[in-house]
Amino acid sequence: MTARGEGARLVMVGVGLVGSATAFALMEGGLLSEICLVDIDRRKAEGQAMDLIHGSAFVPPVSIVAGDLSLCERADVIIISAGRNQKPGETRLDLSRDNAAIFQDIIPEIDRWAPPEAVIIVVTNPVDVLTYVAARLSKRDPSRVIGSGTTLDSARFRYLLGKHCGVDPRNVHAYVVGEHGDTEVAAWSLTNIAGARLDEFCPACPRGCKGTDRLKIEKDVREAAYEIIERKGATYWAVALALRRIVQAIIRDENSVLTVSTLMTGQYGIEDVCLSLPCIVNRSGAFRALELPLSSPEIERLLKSAAVLRDIQRDLGL
Numbered sequence: 001m002t003a004r005g006e007g008a009r010l011v012m013v014g015v016g017l018v019g020s021a022t023a024f025a026l027m028e029g030g031l032l033s034e035i036c037l038v039d040i041d042r043r044k045a046e047g048q049a050m051d052l053i054h055g056s057a058f059v060p061p062v063s064i065v066a067g068d069l070s071l072c073e074r075a076d077v078i079i080i081s082a083g084r085n086q087k088p089g090e091t092r093l094d095l096s097r098d099n100a101a102i103f104q105d106i107i108p109e110i111d112r113w114a115p116p117e118a119v120i121i122v123v124t125n126p127v128d129v130l131t132y133v134a135a136r137l138s139k140r141d142p143s144r145v146i147g148s149g150t151t152l153d154s155a156r157f158r159y160l161l162g163k164h165c166g167v168d169p170r171n172v173h174a175y176v177v178g179e180h181g182d183t184e185v186a187a188w189s190l191t192n193i194a195g196a197r198l199d200e201f202c203p204a205c206p207r208g209c210k211g212t213d214r215l216k217i218e219k220d221v222r223e224a225a226y227e228i229i230e231r232k233g234a235t236y237w238a239v240a241l242a243l244r245r246i247v248q249a250i251i252r253d254e255n256s257v258l259t260v261s262t263l264m265t266g267q268y269g270i271e272d273v274c275l276s277l278p279c280i281v282n283r284s285g286a287f288r289a290l291e292l293p294l295s296s297p298e299i300e301r302l303l304k305s306a307a308v309l310r311d312i313q314r315d316l317g318l
């Protein structure tokens with residue numbers, strides 16, 4: 001990988017809805033020189049590669065190939081979206097079991113081929129549990145095995161809060177921490193708009209909204225995936241852009257703060273579980289998960305989120 005990212009290569013493992021949307025976003029982004037598509041359904045990977053490469057005349061030069069996991073031999077980043085979604089009425093534990101079984105096959109094979117400095121990004125759900133499975137199975141440094149975590153949820157939070165306040169989401173700094181799922185925590189205490197904390201920004205705002213608006217925004221962030229899946233069966237566009245943002249931070253060694261899921265090493269007293277905190281992301285993956293001053297109720301909820309994830313890990317025998 002060069003300093004500015006020229007020549008960077010990425011392998012996408014699983015090219016269903018999320019994998020193909022992400023490949024499209026990355027192709028259009030001009031970050032990479034090669035995108036390799038791998039799927040248990042080899043014909044599907046070939047078809048996706050053909051469909052994408054036919055757009056070459058309209059984007060910066062990039063090679064797109066389909067093949068098997070030996071393509072990881074020249075990878076800087078590997079994204080795993082292989083696996084399936086939760087079925088109605090199914091528990092997260094059932095989904096974890098099936099997708100963890102897929103990881104038992106994939107991760108050793110990725111390790112066999114990929115250079116030790118390559119970064120693995122897990123997207124498959126439940127993403128925190130699967131990131132933990134990958135980190136345990138992989139021989140690479142745990143900082144190089146990360147999950148997309150709440151990167152998407154933080155983006156939803158920024159969008160909804162920005163919309164509510166009439167401010168561009170790019171001027172809203174807001175993080176969702178903990179599990180990517182039902183126990184996630186909107187970190188209101190860290191939120192700022194245009195450099196001002198909410199308790200400074202809100203009194204100067206003519207909207208005069210009440211505290212209940214916060215509860216509604218947090219609920220809408222938490223339930224966004226359910227709402228989309230109920231309407232169209234899956235989510236893939238926004239997560240594809242979130243993944244492109246993470247890949248960019250890695251390839252360009254940006255030290256960007258993103259809420260990726262990473263193995264906890266004592267932050268807020270949490271250990272041996274993967275979850276999201278604002279984290280410095282650079283060429284080495286999740287360089288450092290930040291222990292920022294959350295409020296006491298937020299810390300309490302974060303600890304509950306960690307406990308829920310640990311329960312699933314225990315039930316999986318991890």
Ligand code: NAD
Nearest residue numbers: 014015016017018039040082083084085123124125127239
């Ligand atoms: P999909 O069914 O469209 O695609 C999954 C792909 O994985 C399929 O093409 C399938 O052939 C492939 N696959 C299965 N086993 C494989 C194996 N052993 N090796 C290689 N490929 C294999 O599903 P999707 O909508 O793309 O979702 C994929 C995963 O991403 C799901 O678990 C979903 O819940 C998750 N997801 C996560 C987020 C997030 O924010 N973390 C957001 C959206 C979806």
